[in-house]
Amino acid sequence: PRAAQAPPISPSSPQRQPAQPPPSPLPAMFRAALRALPATSARSALRQQPPAFLRAAVRTAPAVAPAARHFAAAVGPKPKHEDGTLEGRYATALFMASGGKLDKVYADMAALRGMMEESQDFKLLVETPGIDPENKVAALESVCKKAGSDAAVVNFLKVLVENKRIHMLQRIIDLFEVFYRAEKGLVPCKVTSAAPLSSKQQTEVKKAMEARAEKGSTLIMEFNTNPAILGGLVVKMGEAVFDNSVATRLERLQTQLLVPLS
Numbered sequence: 001p002r003a004a005q006a007p008p009i010s011p012s013s014p015q016r017q018p019a020q021p022p023p024s025p026l027p028a029m030f031r032a033a034l035r036a037l038p039a040t041s042a043r044s045a046l047r048q049q050p051p052a053f054l055r056a057a058v059r060t061a062p063a064v065a066p067a068a069r070h071f072a073a074a075v076g077p078k079p080k081h082e083d084g085t086l087e088g089r090y091a092t093a094l095f096m097a098s099g100g101k102l103d104k105v106y107a108d109m110a111a112l113r114g115m116m117e118e119s120q121d122f123k124l125l126v127e128t129p130g131i132d133p134e135n136k137v138a139a140l141e142s143v144c145k146k147a148g149s150d151a152a153v154v155n156f157l158k159v160l161v162e163n164k165r166i167h168m169l170q171r172i173i174d175l176f177e178v179f180y181r182a183e184k185g186l187v188p189c190k191v192t193s194a195a196p197l198s199s200k201q202q203t204e205v206k207k208a209m210e211a212r213a214e215k216g217s218t219l220i221m222e223f224n225t226n227p228a229i230l231g232g233l234v235v236k237m238g239e240a241v242f243d244n245s246v247a248t249r250l251e252r253l254q255t256q257l258l259v260p261l262s
Contacts, residue, residue, distance in 0.1 A: 079179035087168050091175040094156050095183075101150055106180045108149040113173045115143070127167045137161050181220075189219040192226050192234040194246075209237055 076096045083091065098105040116123045125131065125139060137158055144154045160166040181187065189209050191197070197205065206221055213219060219237070226234075231246035 079182060081178055081182040083175055083178075085175075086165070087171040088175050090160070090165065090168070091172045091179060094152070094172070094176060095179045097152055097156075101152065102180065102183065104150050105152055106176065108144075108147070108153045109173045109176055111147055111149075112153075113170065116170060126169050129164070129167065133161050136166070185214075185217045187213055187217045187219050187238050188222065189213075189235065189237045190222045190224065192224045192229065192245075194225065194227050194229050194231050196225055197223060205233065205235070209235060213237065 076099050079092060079095045082088070094105065094109075095102070116126060122143070125136065140157050140161070141154060144157070157166070157169075160169060160172075189206075191202075191205055191209075202221070202223055206219060210217075210219055229245035229247045230250070232244045232249070233242075234245050234248075235242040
């Protein structure tokens with residue numbers, strides 16, 4: 001037996017469409033709210049604002065010309081110490097662009113590091129990626145202007161903001177300091193003892209380490225205490241470490257005693 005076929009649909013008969021949910025009014029309301037704002041305010045509404053203490057600095061800072069946001073071409077010699085990391089390449093570019101103002105640039109960069117260590121708000125400004133770049137540049141310009149920073153430092157900070165590398169500033173300054181010390185023959189020398197050393201002992205240690213340092217080097221002495229070493233000294237001069245602590249000698253002796261006899 002034949003299956004019954006459905007009656008043909010007349011061309012004039014309207015086809016039923018599935019019911020559609022009513023459009024949500026939220027996008028329309030959002031668009032209307034943005035249309036009511038000026039263009040700059042609409043963009044700012046989608047971005048995180050800088051900390052409140054910096055808004056006054058942003059308002060008083062001059063407008064940033066796009067042509068001024070380019071770092072000066074590197075013309076000076078390369079640093080004696082090399083670092084192939086991304087932060088090292090930025091620090092190298094700043095070093096080479098410092099020219100005859102290396103001392104001034106180093107002092108300005110060290111001052112910025114000090115601000116980051118002392119002010120949590122300034123540290124957040126530097127390291128928070130969501131702050132509008134123009135507001136961040138304006139705030140940094142205002143801070144540098146009050147601090148009397150060199151123009152090379154200001155331009156360098158602008159480049160870091162534009163390239164989204166400003167969060168690396170702390171590490172870049174640390175590496176720039178390494179380059180600066182190598183250029184000036186400054187060698188950090190950190191001495192750790194179990195108990196505080198007297199002035200005479202510190203002088204003797206400094207003389208002993210100066211004899212080991214390269215000719216013409218200037219040691220930057222730092223004396224610390226750590227009771228865990230039990231006695232003796234641990235000295236780190238540059239990248240070299242001289243461990244003559246009692247704890248290390250006891251550890252070596254224990255290792256030798258545990259070696260089985262042949």
